[in-house]
Amino acid sequence: MVAAKKIPIYLIALLLLVFTGYPFVYMLSTSLKTQSGFFEEPFSLFNSFDFSNYMSVFEMGIGHYFKNSLVLSVSAVLIVMLVAAMASYPLSRMKFKMNRPLFLLFISGMMLPIHATLIPVFKLSQSMGIYDTLWALLGPYIAFSLPISVFILTQFMQEIPKELEEAAKIDGCSDFGIFWRVILPVLTPALMTVFIYNFIHLWNEFIFALVLISSPENRTIPLGLQDFYGEFSVNIPGLMAALTLFSLPILVAYFFSQEKVVKGLSGGSVKG
């Protein structure tokens, strides 16, 4: 009786499991087929384990895409963590006239469609002579990561007890000293959230990269995927191998620190 009642629940759970998980299984399984094997049996799962597709992806060269994405995402996120934490400190813990307007100006960026800035940022990068370099992406990546970062960090900083600061002040600490030695160390979990959220978003960022980069050697991973799409247009297993390889770093990170990634990606709105 009890067991029979659970059958519909199991069915829904299974249906959703197939819906969310099947595309990944299909991707992985297809990437391990030869092209003729794929056309013979496009839907059989894991009937062949042929790694030649991965070899041909490596032969086409994926190193520079990974290097560009890694260098760019890490440097942008590290700068964001520092400047957003600095800005959040007075915004969350000091009284001054412009506090509220400045805070609103920063967080309203979350609502902003990137398209509204695209042409001027494109022109700006040309006039600064950094168009088609990774430098062109650094500025927009930092700027568009600021709103959510300030939002997360100010929320977190508001909860730090005043006594911590006051003790440091009595010891003769300057404002910057307090920020560096008292606030930042307590802030580590929030900074972790900021890091994960922004890193994954920048790692996957597409439109700025599409507009601001043209040379193959400066392309990031999402643009690299597009290159493979062109190259492999009829070689579906090859394309699947590329998709698998390009998605791997994030998937691996997810399986190793699931809770942290989930918390990070939901932008700190998940507590506990």
Added chain:
Amino acid sequence: MDASTENVSVVKQQEILKTKKLVRNKKIVSISLFIAPAFLIYLLYVVYPIFATLGYSFYQWDGTTEKTFVGLGNYAQLFKDAVFWTALKNNAWVVATSVFVQIPLGLIMALMLFAPIRGLRLLNSIYFLPFLMSTVAVGMLWVLMFDPMNGIVNVLINVFGFENVAWLSDEKTAMFAVLLVIVWQFAPFYMILFKAALVGISEELYEAAQIDGANAWQKFQNITIPLLMPTIVSSSILAIVGSLKAFDIFYIMTGGGPNGATELMGTYMFKQAFINFNMGYASAIAFIMFFIALIVTIVIQVLEHRRKQKGGYA
């Protein structure tokens, strides 16, 4: 004697005022130094470009040669442009799908994570996966799954006795197909938000309802939904705002085609700017996108404010 003490106290007062002013100035300087780096970057790459976009939108301009001032000409043309209206309508579809399909599905997925069944850890891990993939990868993967010849989607509908469909190259089905992918990619995000909210609901409420003889549906309707209302509201805000910005998945899967059937404001703006080099016209589209996002944000804020004044969500 009197005069000198008075003098002393005046001097003292002035000194106190001076130090107060000094402290205040010092505070202003330190606040400015803290905020300046973030503020300057934000000013250069977010605030200035919005005004520049507005400025460009009054010109006819190919992006390189001299601009020609056309006043509101671009906007006048835009309101007569059938493609723009299709794009606006398609954006509305994305908003509606996000709010009325993605969010309920996200809620169902979250509820499954609390269901009295085995294998919850597996559900927990797998349900979230789609949200991790880059949109470009998601788009390519699904293009292959929607393939008319070798796509799994057609195999599936064959089982139910339907003929093969050329999902992405048929004007009637392209929009539906991309919307399905959006649901696949983003429902897990709302699942996580709901999961966090569900954890916060006290078990005692359900136990009390149980004692009063409430059935599962009554419990869901009278306890779960009201307590989830804040999450539903904030999810809807995120969904609406996110949908107005939609671009990547459409660009990858259909490029706005076939025949403009899946054109969005974002894809149309991109085409006008970086393929046709109508930078002025594209700026007008971009500014309309900004303006709609602004209006939506203001309306939501006002509604939020009113509801909070009325007291609560129930």
